[in-house]
Amino acid sequence: METEFTPIASAIGGGLIGASAVLLMLTLGRIMGATGILAGLLTPASRADFLWRAAVVAGMITGPVIYLGLTGGFPAVxxxxxxxxxxxxxxxxxMGVTYGSGCTSGHGVCGMARLSPRSIAATLTFMFACGVTVYATRHLIGA
Amino acid sequence: MKRILTAYVIGAIFGLGISLSGMANPAKVLNFFDVAGTWDPSLAFVMGAALLVTFFGYRYVLGHNAGPILDKEFLVPTARDLDGKLLGGSALFGIGWGLSGFCPGGAIPALGTGQTDVILFVAAMIAGILAARMLMTFRRPPAPTQA
Structure with a gap:
């Protein structure tokens, strides 16, 4: 399935992702990692801890609805x-993000931006593993 | 209340960013990695822009403030050592990402479209998180038992 190359929309989207990470650090002092925020929501440390995490997740889910309001359609899935x-x-x-303590947002954006050696290693590892998996499923198995 | 509202707005900015970027679209994500096939390099622009903003934004926020506005302290990970758990877990995540086309930050906002595939992915992902936690608990060295 082909998809259209969208450098401008993707860069604006990436800029907003970065802006949300900076704002979360500025206001609540937390890393904008989808894994960490969701994992903490499953077993919150306190009521206050549960509430901010639930609010971030609720906001995330509102994203496509705002997109709908701006463009007249939901983002393609x-x-x-x-x-x-x-x-x-x-x-x-x-399983992987739990053992690896993070995903594309936590390690790939926030951790890499802090030049954390763990996040750089994690990001290189999951990008490589993802590339190999896509190659294997699309070009080796059933090719 | 201020904290909750702030968290909600920040989540919405993230979710809108994910929606605009194409990270909520498994076909687009998988095409980024399919250099040998239907390659779509868009996600390099997502990562590049996100990193640029976060790199300079973090430098400013962490360099010019003693703490966050609505909380006591900046909670930034301090661990620096690379271990098998980090690398093995990340490799596993990469395999799952390559199979499904969804990462957690792409899938949670995509829930807002109400599509069944997204709901199934997130349910399976939460099951995976809970399964990994159980395995981690089992594999901890057992406390000495009394005969």
Whole structure:
């Protein structure tokens, strides 16, 4: 399935992701990591801890609705894979980000921006593993 | 209340950014990694812009303030050592990302579109988080038991 090259929309989106990370640090002093925020929501340390995490997640889910208001349509969510593959992938992502203590937002954006050696190593590792997996599923298996 | 409202608005900025960027679209994410096939380099622009803003923004925020506006202190990870758990977990995450096209930060905002595939992914991901936590608990060295 081909997708259109969208450098400007993608750069604006990336800028907003960065802005949210900076604002969260400025106001609540936290890392904008989807994994960390969600994981803490599952077992919050306190009521106040639960509330800010739930509010961030609720805000995130509002994102596509704001996009709808601005553009007149929801952002595209095209799924070129089977449901079992999606479920297996989701389970593996959940395990991986828990052992790896972060994902694309936490390590890839916030940690890399802090030049954290752990985050740089984690990001290089998951980008490489993702590339190999895409190559294997698209060009080796069933090619 | 100020904290909750602030957190909500920041989450919404993130979610709008993800929506605009294409990170909520598995087809686009997978195409970024498919250099040998239907390559779409857009996500390099997402990562590049996000890193640029965060790099300079963090320098300003962490360099010019003693603490955050609405909390006591900046909670920034201090660990620096690389271990098998970090690298193995990240490799596992990369495999799951390559299979599904969703990372957590892409999938949570995508829930807002109400599509079934996203809900299934997030449910499976939460199951994976809980499973990993259980495994981590089991693999801790057992406390000495009394006979």
């Amino acid at each position: 095209q799924v070129p894979i089977s449901t079992p593959q999606m479920l297996i992938g989701g389970f593996i992502v959940g």
